[in-house]
Amino acid sequence: MRLFKKSSIIFCSLLLLTACVKTKVIDDVEIIMLYGFDWEASTKEYIGTGVSPLYGYSEQADTRENAAYTSQSSSIQGITSQIQHKAPFQVETGKLTSVLFGEEVAQIGISDILQGINEMPDIGRMLHPLIVEGRAENLLSEQYQLEQTLPRYIKSLIDSNIKRNLPKMTLHDLNYRYYGEGMDPFMPIIADRETIVDIVGLGFFNHDKLVYKTGTDSFFAFKALYEDSNDATYQFEWKKKNKSLSVISIQSNQKKKWVSKNKLEITVKIEGYIAEAESLGLDKPQNKRKLEKQIGEKLEEECSELIKKFQELDIDPLMIGASAKSTFRDWNKKEWEETYPTIDIQPKIYFHIKQTNLTK
Amino acid sequence: MSSQKRKIDISQMVSPFLVLYILHGTQMGEGVLTFTRRIAKVAGYDAWIGILLTWLLTTIIIVIVWKIVPDGQDLIDIHHSIFGKRFGNLLSLLFGVHLLSLSFYVMRSYIEVIQVWYFQDLSIGWFSLFLYILILYLVLGGFRTVVGFIFFSFWIPLVLSFSILIAFQHGHMENLLPIMNTSYWNIVKSVEPMATGYLGIELILMFAPFIHKFHKGLKWAVSANGLTTLIYLLVALSNFVYFNQEQIQLLAWPSLHVWKIISFPLIERFEYVGISLHFIVIIATSCIYFWGSVQCYYRISKVSFRGISIFLAIIGFISMFLVKDYLMIEQLSNIISKIGFCLLFIYIPFLYILKLIKSGVTKSHETI
Numbered sequence: 001m002r003l004f005k006k007s008s009i010i011f012c013s014l015l016l017l018t019a020c021v022k023t024k025v026i027d028d029v030e031i032i033m034l035y036g037f038d039w040e041a042s043t044k045e046y047i048g049t050g051v052s053p054l055y056g057y058s059e060q061a062d063t064r065e066n067a068a069y070t071s072q073s074s075s076i077q078g079i080t081s082q083i084q085h086k087a088p089f090q091v092e093t094g095k096l097t098s099v100l101f102g103e104e105v106a107q108i109g110i111s112d113i114l115q116g117i118n119e120m121p122d123i124g125r126m127l128h129p130l131i132v133e134g135r136a137e138n139l140l141s142e143q144y145q146l147e148q149t150l151p152r153y154i155k156s157l158i159d160s161n162i163k164r165n166l167p168k169m170t171l172h173d174l175n176y177r178y179y180g181e182g183m184d185p186f187m188p189i190i191a192d193r194e195t196i197v198d199i200v201g202l203g204f205f206n207h208d209k210l211v212y213k214t215g216t217d218s219f220f221a222f223k224a225l226y227e228d229s230n231d232a233t234y235q236f237e238w239k240k241k242n243k244s245l246s247v248i249s250i251q252s253n254q255k256k257k258w259v260s261k262n263k264l265e266i267t268v269k270i271e272g273y274i275a276e277a278e279s280l281g282l283d284k285p286q287n288k289r290k291l292e293k294q295i296g297e298k299l300e301e302e303c304s305e306l307i308k309k310f311q312e313l314d315i316d317p318l319m320i321g322a323s324a325k326s327t328f329r330d331w332n333k334k335e336w337e338e339t340y341p342t343i344d345i346q347p348k349i350y351f352h353i354k355q356t357n358l359t360k
Numbered sequence: 361m362s363s364q365k366r367k368i369d370i371s372q373m374v375s376p377f378l379v380l381y382i383l384h385g386t387q388m389g390e391g392v393l394t395f396t397r398r399i400a401k402v403a404g405y406d407a408w409i410g411i412l413l414t415w416l417l418t419t420i421i422i423v424i425v426w427k428i429v430p431d432g433q434d435l436i437d438i439h440h441s442i443f444g445k446r447f448g449n450l451l452s453l454l455f456g457v458h459l460l461s462l463s464f465y466v467m468r469s470y471i472e473v474i475q476v477w478y479f480q481d482l483s484i485g486w487f488s489l490f491l492y493i494l495i496l497y498l499v500l501g502g503f504r505t506v507v508g509f510i511f512f513s514f515w516i517p518l519v520l521s522f523s524i525l526i527a528f529q530h531g532h533m534e535n536l537l538p539i540m541n542t543s544y545w546n547i548v549k550s551v552e553p554m555a556t557g558y559l560g561i562e563l564i565l566m567f568a569p570f571i572h573k574f575h576k577g578l579k580w581a582v583s584a585n586g587l588t589t590l591i592y593l594l595v596a597l598s599n600f601v602y603f604n605q606e607q608i609q610l611l612a613w614p615s616l617h618v619w620k621i622i623s624f625p626l627i628e629r630f631e632y633v634g635i636s637l638h639f640i641v642i643i644a645t646s647c648i649y650f651w652g653s654v655q656c657y658y659r660i661s662k663v664s665f666r667g668i669s670i671f672l673a674i675i676g677f678i679s680m681f682l683v684k685d686y687l688m689i690e691q692l693s694n695i696i697s698k699i700g701f702c703l704l705f706i707y708i709p710f711l712y713i714l715k716l717i718k719s720g721v722t723k724s725h726e727t728i
Contacts, residue, residue: 019508038468059531094628094629095628118561121477122477123474124621124623124628124629125617125620126620126621126623172530172602172620172621175607176532176603176607179607179610180604180605180606180607181604181605181606196690269629294562297641321536322604324531324536326535326536326537326538327537328538329538329541359673
């Protein structure tokens, strides 16, 4: 009898083994992996485009296809729920890999979108924020002939470039710079070039508005000033000899040193190899030193130009304000904003060629 | 006297070294997810100095607790001997309310985390019903069962706190500079929100007679406090280098946001693992407070232990529905943190002084 009582209790409690929430079956969810945002000036609404990869709908197809759902709303949550109306399955955003901002929306300001994204708990913080040249919707709705799905393609495009010349920028970094004092965010710009997607430059923000764009040629100068790099490359135009040299596998270290309250030195130590160095006579020490100096000077020039531009536009992607904040005890935001454009910022580049090559 | 009837025999006691697990388990609750935001609000990023200060103060309080409690007695006996039976019981009653509300708060705020991060449509009723059944099961099993559960929960924050080290890799060390950029007074003020994370010391007053050779437990309690400090310091520093001061104020659970950077091929987001594992810690913390509260009422009344625990579980279950949203939880946590602060740093030293006076008076009486 006791055994019966016990086993019946156990059996009854098995009935309670149901979840308190609704179930989600992995085959029946629409996984949105890319989000693109645009601004519709006529209705003053955001246009959101969610891209989800389509797997396994046909066995023959080699290339992966994407489904792009576009909807229009004045808030981000509105866009998500509108996309739900168009997608056949339940929309999930947990696998988001990048967020794309159309150029127009970036110029107007991304703060609404950013706050909307931050409120979704299932989104990670290591995804890539990107600016799209033109409209994000156009880039996302195009069908590309890719080996991978479009979201994965863009993710690996950015990931592999971050290892090289592209300065690192994730959603967390963006938030950090957006909310923090004495710093401004930036993002890589991508564009739709015929059949594939390319990185075409960097876009710099003043708080939440895109104010300045550079091309790919200034990537290294910015990266050298901004963070340490491990495997960057640099194209040096040697005007004297009318030659173009490429410096490869660059390792660089940057350090900010405040000489006084109005003078900052950014010391960058760079080491790299020169490709195709045979004809340059680098085996002679004085030649090598000469070249090092020239490359250093050229880079310094490029860096000062960038810095001057930043100061002119009153933007601080190099986080100089934050560095001042941690150096000077009496730092305050208002005073800093007034003095920032007038501060003397000197890039000091020490270039060193490590020359050993496969061919002697 | 009723205390004769309710004497604890050796089969209910635990070894003194288990105080390490019990105290650490009680201190490490839901607070570890949020305290960085609270202390940074008061003292900025110098608040980590506040953690060290709180550590010093709480260590002193622990020593005082050991001075107050003689072997084989608990807070109810002490209240009786100092304030007399009636007033003593009234104070014990209030103390029981404090313990019960802490037990409730830990659980309710954790349910909030689940609701925000996992399932928006989680039904609080069903979830807390099963939680209370579990807690009742543990508590009715006696003090040893509760301690057994805490022993398992002990390892989880210890392991999880290592995962948070990843923040240093992505962080900005210069956030901590310049050190001591805020006033001394602000750092002292940060002790108040920080003290919530050290609550659990007052519970020693309740379970003291359950510790075999109680006087030997002091060194374990002090080391538990040190371990707690170490984990808090690690979490605080990692949060501070990872977020800047403006950003951290906007995050409800900063530590969970740090976990967002960890990603494995199989598990896209680590915070989901972290939250689930933390559940065991939450149950343990909530359970020991619940036990303390039941024990408190059991000692001052004549009702059976089982009766009181079922009654309190029903009260806790009903209160789940009364706290409706995040704002109420924040309010509750502010109240609890203030009460806890007063309890630790004012009431316990006050008790000690009273006890000293009392023993002085009795001694002088004896000599006459």
